[in-house]
Amino acid sequence: xxxxxxxxxxxxxxxxxxxxxxxxxxxxxxxxxxxxxxxxxxxxxxxxxxxxxxxxxxxxxxxxxxxxxxxxxxxxxxxxxxxxxxxxxxxxxxxxxxxxxxxxxxxxxxxxxxxxxxxxxxxxxxxxxxxxxxxxxxxxxxxxxxxxxxxxxxxxxxxxxxxxxxxxxxxxxxxxxxxxxxxxxxxxxxxxxxxxxxxxxxxxxxxxxxxxxxxxxxxxxxxxxxxxxxxxxxxxxxxxxxxxxxxxxxxxxxxxxxxxxxxxxxxxxxxxxxxxxxxxxxxxxxxxxxxxxxx
Numbered sequence: 001x002x003x004x005x006x007x008x009x010x011x012x013x014x015x016x017x018x019x020x021x022x023x024x025x026x027x028x029x030x031x032x033x034x035x036x037x038x039x040x041x042x043x044x045x046x047x048x049x050x051x052x053x054x055x056x057x058x059x060x061x062x063x064x065x066x067x068x069x070x071x072x073x074x075x076x077x078x079x080x081x082x083x084x085x086x087x088x089x090x091x092x093x094x095x096x097x098x099x100x101x102x103x104x105x106x107x108x109x110x111x112x113x114x115x116x117x118x119x120x121x122x123x124x125x126x127x128x129x130x131x132x133x134x135x136x137x138x139x140x141x142x143x144x145x146x147x148x149x150x151x152x153x154x155x156x157x158x159x160x161x162x163x164x165x166x167x168x169x170x171x172x173x174x175x176x177x178x179x180x181x182x183x184x185x186x187x188x189x190x191x192x193x194x195x196x197x198x199x200x201x202x203x204x205x206x207x208x209x210x211x212x213x214x215x216x217x218x219x220x221x222x223x224x225x226x227x228x229x230x231x232x233x234x235x236x237x238x239x240x241x242x243x244x245x246x247x248x249x250x251x252x253x254x255x256x257x258x259x260x261x262x263x264x265x266x267x268x269x270x271x272x273x274x275x276x277x278x279x280x281x282x283x284x285x286x287x288x289x290x291x292x293x294x295x
Contacts, residue, residue, distance in 0.1 A: 070263035086260050093246060093268055100245035101272070103166040103238065104231040110167070111174025112224045115140075118175065119182030120208050125191060137183075144176025148234050152243040163244030170231050170238070181223045182216070189215040218287045225280040232276055236269050 045051075072086040120126055122136040148169045155165030194211035202210065239247020246265060253261035 067263075070259040070266075072260045072263065086264055089249070089261065089264070093249060093265055096239075096246040096249055097268055097272060099163055100235045100239070100247070101232060103163050103243075103245055104170060104228060104235040106167045107170025107235070108174055108224065108228045108231050110171035112178055112220075112227070114171070114175040115178030115182055116220065118179045119186055120212065122179060122183040123186040125187050125189075126194070126204075126208065126212065137180075140176045140179040140183075142176065143172050144180065146173070148173045149237060149241060152238050152241050156242050161242040161244075165241075166235055166238035166243035166245060169243065170234060173234075174227055174231060178223060178227055182220055185216045185219045185223075186212055222284040222287050225284050229273070229277050229280055232273055233269075 072082060074082045118136055118140060121132055122140060124130075124133050127133050151169035151172050152165050155168045159165055159168075189212060193215065194207055197207045197211040235245050236247045236250070239245040239249070240251045242248065246269065250262065250265045250269075252258075253265060
């Protein structure tokens with residue numbers, strides 16, 4: 001037996017159509033208003049920043065021209081000699097690149113540990129004291145808001161040139177970034193294991209250890225690996241202010257117009273970052289896949 005299709009009166013249908021049209025019109029007005037605000041903000045930022053589009057268009061050719069000028073000159077008859085001259089500093093650059101990787105690794109490790117500790121104090125579902133949550137979140141905001149290179153400059157003045165300022169700068173920034181991401185993961189976990197540990201008389205540390213950590217560990221490792229990729233790039237820039245790594249030789253080559261050295265160092269950095277991105281991406285996907293299969 002076919003179910004009867006309800007029929008609304010004409011007045012009711014017109015009322016529903018009017019409501020739908022009003023809702024669509026309201027949404028369209030919000031979109032237009034948001035677009036107008038965005039355009040106005042962009043124009044204001046350009047005016048305050050003295051952006052000159054004509055000057056930008058006239059001088060844009062300098063950007064690709066610079067990179068074209070850094071390209072080494074090769075000829076078929078002397079290709080090996082040209083390659084040797086281009087990569088003349090490969091042993092030194094490789095050692096400095098190793099320093100950059102170690103700076104990124106130690107900074108990520110230290111920042112990850114601190115972010116792991118602080119994220120639970122910043123999670124409203126684990127800490128009942130709003131004051132502790134508020135203070136911890138503001139501390140994490142401070143750590144990730146100040147640029148790494150600013151921290152590096154401060155630590156270079158305090159401890160002198162070398163890898164230590166770079167490690168400390170990356171560690172502080174990583175603490176803020178990972179602490180926020182970890183806290184968001186913790187706040188989205190299933191509360192039943194937490195309630196079970198609490199109901200059995202477990203302490204707060206036991207609640208975190210047995211109720212929260214098993215649910216978030218794979219995501220924590222995934223975020224930490226992603227942060228390591230970012231920190232490798234950041235560690236290369238730390239050398240610009242004397243915080244160790246290959247960035248010191250890169251900025252020196254740029255300042256002294258050693259064009260072929262610039263391209264060689266950039267190539268080493270790009271290849272290294274690509275390899276790290278590839279490996280850590282595979283590891284992250286495997287971790288997340290294992291987590292999905294277990295549920």
